[in-house]
Amino acid sequence: MNRIKEVLKERGISQTWLADQTDKSYTTINEYARNKRQPSLEDLYKIAKILNVEAKELLVPLKELN
Numbered sequence: 001m002n003r004i005k006e007v008l009k010e011r012g013i014s015q016t017w018l019a020d021q022t023d024k025s026y027t028t029i030n031e032y033a034r035n036k037r038q039p040s041l042e043d044l045y046k047i048a049k050i051l052n053v054e055a056k057e058l059l060v061p062l063k064e065l066n
Contacts, residue, residue, distance in 0.1 A: 001060040002044070005033035007051055021050045 008015060019029040022043070031037035032047075039047060048055040 001035055002032065002038060002058050003060055004029075004039075004047065004058055007053060007058060008033065011051065013051070018047065018050065022046055 004018075008018065015029045015033055016026055018024075019026045022029070024043070028037070032039050044058060045055050048058055051058075
């Protein structure tokens with residue numbers, strides 16, 4: 001599970017913009033944002049760098065999954 005959608009919303013950034021910045025399709029970013037698909041670690045770090053956040057801020061803590 002990830003918090004990509006929440007972080008984008010907090011920062012006022014669109015999924016389309018993130019797709020352009022990552023060279024991923026809008027569909028891929030949308031699947032990440034809806035937790036239908038999880039980014040690879042490499043992509044997670046790339047997204048974190050683009051959003052100027054720590055990669056761990058994009059992850060949902062295990063306690064929230066229980």
